[in-house]
Amino acid sequence: MATEPVSSSVASKQVFTQAKKQPRRSNRHAxxxxxxxxxxxxxxxxxxxxxxxVSLYGIGLSLFKIDIGxxxxxxxxxxxxxxxxxxxxxxxxxxxxxxxxxxxxxxVVIVILQTALALLLAVILQHTRVLRGVFRxxxxxxxxxxxxxxxxxxxxFYNPDxxxxxxxxLVHIQGQDWLNNTTFALPSIMLLNIWTTGxxxxxxxxAALQDVPRELEEAxxxxxxxxxxxxxxxxxxxxxxxxxxxxxxxxxxGFQMFDQAMFMTxxxxxxxxxxxxxxxxxxxxxxxxxGLAAAMSVLxxxxxxxxxxxxxxxxxxxxxNS
Numbered sequence: 041m042a043t044e045p046v047s048s049s050v051a052s053k054q055v056f057t058q059a060k061k062q063p064r065r066s067n068r069h070a071x072x073x074x075x076x077x078x079x080x081x082x083x084x085x086x087x088x089x090x091x092x093x094v095s096l097y098g099i100g101l102s103l104f105k106i107d108i109g110x111x112x113x114x115x116x117x118x119x120x121x122x123x124x125x126x127x128x129x130x131x132x133x134x135x136x137x138x139x140x141x142x143x144x145x146x147x148v149v150i151v152i153l154q155t156a157l158a159l160l161l162a163v164i165l166q167h168t169r170v171l172r173g174v175f176r177x178x179x180x181x182x183x184x185x186x187x188x189x190x191x192x193x194x195x196x197f198y199n200p201d202x203x204x205x206x207x208x209x210l211v212h213i214q215g216q217d218w219l220n221n222t223t224f225a226l227p228s229i230m231l232l233n234i235w236t237t238g239x240x241x242x243x244x245x246x247a248a249l250q251d252v253p254r255e256l257e258e259a260x261x262x263x264x265x266x267x268x269x270x271x272x273x274x275x276x277x278x279x280x281x282x283x284x285x286x287x288x289x290x291x292x293x294g295f296q297m298f299d300q301a302m303f304m305t306x307x308x309x310x311x312x313x314x315x316x317x318x319x320x321x322x323x324x325x326x327x328x329x330x331g332l333a334a335a336m337s338v339l340x341x342x343x344x345x346x347x348x349x350x351x352x353x354x355x356x357x358x359x360x361n362s
Contacts, residue, residue, distance in 0.1 A: 153238075187300065226313050244282050292348070302318055
């Protein structure tokens, strides 16, 4: 009988102690949250000014006729968009829609090939036991070179008297004027970007491969699966989140390709390498039509957004379903 009051007293003390700790935990959580936002504040401020504000300003700019000169901005509503959609009736006469056609071809090719190259390089390094650090550095070097410097290097490679034609001459193959040929100009730029971006995306796959459970591969090997079957049926499904990330980033970067087209071909020959970003630049700063250029930017954003959503639906990133 004497133990009942004692046990109830202990229980009440525990409840009282927990009640006192609860506000302390809440205060601590609030302080940690505030500290986190204070550390993030510089980045969030830059994001708000240079991304969100600029994006909204660009959308608003597309509703005006602006030449950034002595003429006052004139509100024209969706007139700039009407101009662009009217040009769809004859894509061959529209520089913007020609550039969109070029960039769609460009994105389809480079996204597939750069993803395959990045995965191949990552797998090679994964199974390399000797001088792995050296090979990793060699593979990653293309990603460290600036796009302008890379463009100038490949400009010399593709020159009629450059390295590519010299190597072809060794096997008695007639070279081309690669960047002045409407057939080969865009594929030449594709090859350049596959070489540089594949090296950068290799790191994503290297990190993802580290998380693949070795037990699954060993179990499949015991069941008689060969290396290709293990890779295709076990490793690749587990890499779906990384594959989607690489393809999404590659798609966004591909649609925004500007440097190579600007410095290597300036959109030529005959608009064969004209890209939306280059056309937007020309429309804004050469034609002084900033409102129309802003409308082009908005349409480009919509296309990128739609393509990324389609990729998200096609690539099931939920590895639990595999």
